[in-house]
Amino acid sequence: MATRPGPSPRVRRNRLIAGLVVAMLVVVASAWVIAALAPSAGSASPSPSPSATPTATPRPAPTATATPTPVDTFDKAAHSIDDPDSIWVVVDKLRPLNPADYEPSDLVVVPVAHTWEPLMRAEAADAIVRMFQAAADEAGLSLASNSAYRSYGSQERIYDGDDTLTARPGFSEHQTGLTMDIGAESGYCSSTCASPTPQRGSGCATTPTGSGSCCGTRRIRST
Numbered sequence: 261m262a263t264r265p266g267p268s269p270r271v272r273r274n275r276l277i278a279g280l281v282v283a284m285l286v287v288v289a290s291a292w293v294i295a296a297l298a299p300s301a302g303s304a305s306p307s308p309s310p311s312a313t314p315t316a317t318p319r320p321a322p323t324a325t326a327t328p329t330p331v332d333t334f335d336k337a338a339h340s341i342d343d344p345d346s347i348w349v350v351v352d353k354l355r356p357l358n359p360a361d362y363e364p365s366d367l368v369v370v371p372v373a374h375t376w377e378p379l380m381r382a383e384a385a386d387a388i389v390r391m392f393q394a395a396a397d398e399a400g401l402s403l404a405s406n407s408a409y410r411s412y413g414s415q416e417r418i419y420d421g422d423d424t425l426t427a428r429p430g431f432s433e434h435q436t437g438l439t440m441d442i443g444a445e446s447g448y449c450s451s452t453c454a455s456p457t458p459q460r461g462s463g464c465a466t467t468p469t470g471s472g473s474c475c476g477t478r479r480i481r482s483t
């Protein structure tokens with residue numbers, strides 16, 4: 261059997277070249293297909309939706325604050341400070357009553373706890389009653405009158421010649437009928453306070469049980 265001769269070297273070389281060309285074309289075509297199918301870089305990532313642009317909250321324009329016009333509602337001339345019958349009369353050791361033996365015409369008994377029965381002018385008495393009630397209701401304090409109206413004659417008996425402790429007759433606020441010395445209802449006094457108590461202050465104090473109460477020197481002053 262005769263052996264069929266193989267292709268010549270030139271033919272084999274041409275076939276090899278043709279094979280390489282085909283392989284290159286396949287590679288190029290594949291690369292083109294892949295590139296065509298792949299999403300473009302620009303559209304790969306979704307672009308964020310635009311966020312709303314923050315808008316500044318409108319603020320009211322500042323307006324100039326009108327300067328309040330002071331209104332003088334207190335009428336300094338409403339009452340006299342010299343007339344002994346005036347509710348505003350001012351009496352002290354340099355401002356005597358005129359006349360010196362002045363006596364109010366509208367004195368009433370003040371219905372409050374007391375050491376001596378208190379008399380005051382009617383308007384002052386009403387105010388004192390309200391104040392004592394408020395002290396009891398709002399602070400639980402039991403107040404009492406130690407001295408209220410004192411006549412010229414009473415002040416003559418009280419005045420001991422020491423102007424730092426007592427007022428001369430005609431120079432005492434008590435003679436106006438508008439003044440009251442107030443202390444604790446317990447009435448117990450000493451010159452020093454032994455301990456803090458609910459009713460300490462304004463001269464007098466007392467413990468809730470009524471023992472150990474005290475008052476300062478103001479309580480026993482009779483000006």
Ligand SMILES: [Zn+2]
Binds near residue numbers: 407434440481482
């Ligand atoms: Zn007094």
